Every structure is written in C-alpha cells, then in structure tokens.
Amino acid sequence: MLKLFVILVLLFSAVICKSSEPGYPVCCDSTIDLSLQGLIQDHVDRLMDLRHPDWGWANTPEAVLGIQLGDMQAFFGLNKTIATMEAEMKAEIYTASVGKLGYYAMAVQSVCEDPREFGGINIIARILTNLKTQFGETTRTQPKDGWYSYGLGIQALCVSNQHVPISTTLRIINGQSSDGSYGTVHSVDETGQMLLAAICARKQVKNNFFLKRWLTLAINKASTFLLTDINPDNTGNIWIGNKYSTPAALLGLQKAGVTFGMCNVIAHDLANGLEATEPEGAISERLPAMSGKSVLVLGSDDWTCVVPDPIPAGYVPSYTPDATSECYNVSASGHISVKLSVQDSIGANVSGPYDSTQQVNNVENGNTLLQVMTQAQCEGIFQFETTPSSFGEYVVTVNGVTANDTIHQYWALINANTLQYLSVGVSQYVPGDGENILFQLSVW
Structure with missing residues (x-):
C-alpha cells in the first residue's frame, strides 16, 4: 500500500526547488551547498581508504570516474593512479567486457586524456569491435555481457564523440521490453544505464526523424518504468529499485528531463547513506549522482580538468581486502x-x-x-x-x-x-x- 502511495505522489507531483531549500543538483538546477559538499568529501575519503598499495582499486576506472565526476579537486595522487590504470587496461584489453572497456574509456576521458591513444591502445576501437560481437548469432536477443555493460559501452562512444553504429542504436530500440525495462528480469540497474545510452544516442541523430522519434519513445518508456519501481526499504529510505540501482536511475531521469516530487527525498537518502562497510563500487556509482553529473558531461566542450590537491603528508595507500572477501585470490x-x-x-x-x-x-x-x-x-x-x-x-x-x-x-x-x-x-x-x-x- 505504501509503494502505491509513493508511486501516486511521484506521478502527480513536480520538483520544487526554492531558494530556502537548495535541493540536490541531480533533481534541480542548483549548486552544491556546504552540507552536500561535506557528504561528497566523506564518500571520497572512504574511496581513498579503500585504495590499494599500487594506487588503484578493485575496479580502478570506475573509481576514477566516480571521483572525477564527484570532486576531482580531491583526487590526490591522480598521476600514480593513471599509471596503474594504464597497466591494468593493457592486461585485460582483449578479455574485458564491453562495460569494463567503457569504464576505461570514460575514466581516461575524465582525466582529459585521449581514449584513442592511451598507453598506445585505442580503447574506442576495442569497444566498437566488442559491441559487434555482443549478439553473436542473429537469434540472440540479449547482449552476452548484459544490458548494463552494453549501455556503458554506448555511453563511452558518445562521450568520446564516436558515432554510435546504426545497428547498435536499433538494439537500444528493439531490445526494450514492453514495460520500458531492459533485460529478461526487468532490471532497474540495466534500465538506468540503457536510458543514459538512449539519450546520448538520440543526441547524435541529426536527419532521421523516425529514428529520433523511436529513441524518444524508448526514453519515455524507460523513464516511466523507473518511476513506477520506487520502493521504501525496511528502514524507511526511498529508492528507485534499491540503494545500489538508484544512482544511475536518478541520473538517467535527470538527463531525460523528468521531474518528480520525491526526487529530493531519494537524493537525500542516497547522499546520507554511506555505510562503513560499503564496497567501493557502490561509492563510485553514488558520487556522480550526488554531484548531479552523469558521464555524458564528459562529451561537452565545458569539461575541463583541474590540478588535484597534493598528496597528504604521510599518506600511503595500504588497503588490502580482508580474508573474508579473498579479492586477491x-x-x-x-x-x-x-x-x-x-x-x-x-x-x-x-x-x-x-x-x-x-x-x-x-x-x-x-x-x-x-x-x-x-x-x-x-x-x-x-x-x-x-x-x-x-x-x-x-x-x-x-x-x-x-x-x-x-x-x-x-x-x-x-x-x-x-x-x-x-x-x-x-x-x-x-x-x-x-x-x-x-x-x-x-x-x-
């Protein structure tokens, strides 16, 4: 009953951002106030605590992307991390999923380097090749790496100003379920990423009215699906899907131009939801939503990089996954x-x-x-x-x-x-x- 009430409030409300109530950038055209900046810094600090001795993370490009979009000024030791990311990329360039390749390309773009010439490797070319193999035989209806990964690959093409192949664009349209979701399990995670992919693909369409119209319909359907899958958890927080699928969903709705009454409530719960034991992936995905910056901003002429803060005296990255996670094994x-x-x-x-x-x-x-x-x-x-x-x-x-x-x-x-x-x-x-x-x- 509560879920039904939440949905009705969402569908028949609009976002209100008053000067006395700053709101959150992902919901409104507002700036980051001191309170939110402090929460963002807490998330960055937690990621820095999880940094490995080689200056990378379990998923280095995802962490780089999260901090660059969240608060690049706070990314001390960036050059050391870039060197580690280059070595990791070279080690898995031919085995990584299209989503991991997308993370690499967008992370490189976020530090104002060229993903077409990073360590002597053209990551964009690898993404294009990988996208062609995702559906294999013509009878396959789902990408082999999943829609979440497929969406990341498309976004990486967009932000590097690489044309999305027409065959890939048609997959965005034809792969959508009747309820607006993606994947055989109607996933919020996959739908959020594919919504961003559809938005960036539509931006590239110039002279094809029907293709742009089909993409617009796909965007509208995906947005509606996300709006009707908003749930309170057992602690009273409100999420789109759940806590971990909410960041991409919020950013997708923002870029789709969708406003809804409880956006600030969800963004507040997200920003205040940092837990001591949370994994790095959850933090990396949350930072862009907190700052209101999706990866699509990387493709704009306004994206610039700043010199990060110096490495604090005495800081040495030393996080080693504990025995229960066995990450190194x-x-x-x-x-x-x-x-x-x-x-x-x-x-x-x-x-x-x-x-x-x-x-x-x-x-x-x-x-x-x-x-x-x-x-x-x-x-x-x-x-x-x-x-x-x-x-x-x-x-x-x-x-x-x-x-x-x-x-x-x-x-x-x-x-x-x-x-x-x-x-x-x-x-x-x-x-x-x-x-x-x-x-x-x-x-x-």
Missing part, C-alpha cells in the same frame, strides 16, 4: 557469465521485475555460487554478508538489506531461469553459463 579469467538478481520486497513476483541485476563475467566454470558472489563483491557490483552454518555459508545481508530473523525473514535462493529454489546453499551450488540467481527476501 578471485579468478576472473574464466569463460562463463552468471547474473545475480536481487528482490528485497516481501511478496514480490518471483518472475520480476527485480530491484537489481548484475552480470558477473569471466567466471571460472565450476566455481561455486559463493565464489561468484565474492568475485562480484570484489568488482564492486554486489554486496553480501554471510554467517557460518552446518550447511556452509548462510546469506544474511544482500546489498545492504539484512534479513530480520526475529520476524522470520530470510534470503531465498532461486534459479530465475527456471523459478525453482536452489536445492543447496551458496557454498555448494555451482551455477552454469548464463544462469541467473535471484536473491529474494522472503518470510517463513
């Missing part, structure tokens, strides 16, 4: 992909839509679900906590939502392809290529 050189979906609303339809879906690529065939989850957490796209049990590790928290066992809540594990419950736990289950595992908050 996770293999990411396999040949299968697995999706992890989350549904944190009690009683929601098991067939979707889901609050978020993330695709984990380069999974070693034969890895357990727990290993896949750990790989996703190390990449900053999924968060979980477990507790030991006689049946192996028992999932208690997913993406910041903890099952409350005092009211009989638990995280159900479901094969979203077959809608069957898993017969064993995360420590024993071995997912297959293309499998989608749903973590559904349930009661017994």
Whole structure:
C-alpha cells in the first residue's frame, strides 16, 4: 500500500526547488551547498581508504570516474593512479567486457586524456569491435555481457564523440521490453544505464526523424518504468529499485528531463547513506549522482580538468581486502557469465521485475555460487554478508538489506531461469553459463 502511495505522489507531483531549500543538483538546477559538499568529501575519503598499495582499486576506472565526476579537486595522487590504470587496461584489453572497456574509456576521458591513444591502445576501437560481437548469432536477443555493460559501452562512444553504429542504436530500440525495462528480469540497474545510452544516442541523430522519434519513445518508456519501481526499504529510505540501482536511475531521469516530487527525498537518502562497510563500487556509482553529473558531461566542450590537491603528508595507500572477501585470490579469467538478481520486497513476483541485476563475467566454470558472489563483491557490483552454518555459508545481508530473523525473514535462493529454489546453499551450488540467481527476501 505504501509503494502505491509513493508511486501516486511521484506521478502527480513536480520538483520544487526554492531558494530556502537548495535541493540536490541531480533533481534541480542548483549548486552544491556546504552540507552536500561535506557528504561528497566523506564518500571520497572512504574511496581513498579503500585504495590499494599500487594506487588503484578493485575496479580502478570506475573509481576514477566516480571521483572525477564527484570532486576531482580531491583526487590526490591522480598521476600514480593513471599509471596503474594504464597497466591494468593493457592486461585485460582483449578479455574485458564491453562495460569494463567503457569504464576505461570514460575514466581516461575524465582525466582529459585521449581514449584513442592511451598507453598506445585505442580503447574506442576495442569497444566498437566488442559491441559487434555482443549478439553473436542473429537469434540472440540479449547482449552476452548484459544490458548494463552494453549501455556503458554506448555511453563511452558518445562521450568520446564516436558515432554510435546504426545497428547498435536499433538494439537500444528493439531490445526494450514492453514495460520500458531492459533485460529478461526487468532490471532497474540495466534500465538506468540503457536510458543514459538512449539519450546520448538520440543526441547524435541529426536527419532521421523516425529514428529520433523511436529513441524518444524508448526514453519515455524507460523513464516511466523507473518511476513506477520506487520502493521504501525496511528502514524507511526511498529508492528507485534499491540503494545500489538508484544512482544511475536518478541520473538517467535527470538527463531525460523528468521531474518528480520525491526526487529530493531519494537524493537525500542516497547522499546520507554511506555505510562503513560499503564496497567501493557502490561509492563510485553514488558520487556522480550526488554531484548531479552523469558521464555524458564528459562529451561537452565545458569539461575541463583541474590540478588535484597534493598528496597528504604521510599518506600511503595500504588497503588490502580482508580474508573474508579473498579479492586477491578471485579468478576472473574464466569463460562463463552468471547474473545475480536481487528482490528485497516481501511478496514480490518471483518472475520480476527485480530491484537489481548484475552480470558477473569471466567466471571460472565450476566455481561455486559463493565464489561468484565474492568475485562480484570484489568488482564492486554486489554486496553480501554471510554467517557460518552446518550447511556452509548462510546469506544474511544482500546489498545492504539484512534479513530480520526475529520476524522470520530470510534470503531465498532461486534459479530465475527456471523459478525453482536452489536445492543447496551458496557454498555448494555451482551455477552454469548464463544462469541467473535471484536473491529474494522472503518470510517463513
């Protein structure tokens, strides 16, 4: 009932930004006030605490992009990180997903270097080649790296002033579900990224009225889908999908020119939602939404870089993932992909839509679900906590939502392809290529 009330308020309200109520840049044409600047600095500080000894992160280009869009002035040690990013890019240029390549290209663009000549490699050319292989045989309806990754690749082309191929643009239009979402599980995550991709692709269309019209319809449908998937969590915060899918959704709606009454409420909850144990990926994605800058700003003539603050005296990056995450021991050189979906609303339809879906690529065939989850957490796209049990590790928290066992809540594990419950736990289950595992908050 509360969700229905929230939706009605959203659909019949408009954003109001008064001088006495600054609001948030992602919702209004407003500047960053001192309070929000302090919250942004807290997020940057947390990312700096998670910096590895080589001056990079688990996902270095994503972190670079987050800080550059959030507060580039605070990015001390930037040149050392760029050197690490170049080495990492060279090591995986031929194996990375199209989304990871997109992160590299946009991160390079954000530091005012050329993604067509970064360390002697043309990242844009690699993205174009990778995009051509995403659908393989003509019968494939979903990109092999997932729509989230596909959208990032398209955005990278746009901000580097590279023309998006017509075949790719048509995939944006034809790949959309009837409800406006993308992906077989109607994901907010994937839809938010594809909304930004559709917006930037439309901007490139000059003389094709019908193509521009189709893209406009796709943008409108995706925006409507996001607006009708707004949920309160069990702590009273309001999200689009969930906490981790909200940043891209907010930025997509902003660039689509959509205003809605609870935007400032959601942005406030997002800005004040920093947790001590949050993974770097969540922070990197949140910073652009807090500052109101999507990656599309990188393609404008107004984008300039500033000299960052000097490295603080005595600062040495030293974060090493703890033994429970085993990030340094996770293999990411396999040949299968697995999706992890989350549904944190009690009683929601098991067939979707889901609050978020993330695709984990380069999974070693034969890895357990727990290993896949750990790989996703190390990449900053999924968060979980477990507790030991006689049946192996028992999932208690997913993406910041903890099952409350005092009211009989638990995280159900479901094969979203077959809608069957898993017969064993995360420590024993071995997912297959293309499998989608749903973590559904349930009661017994």
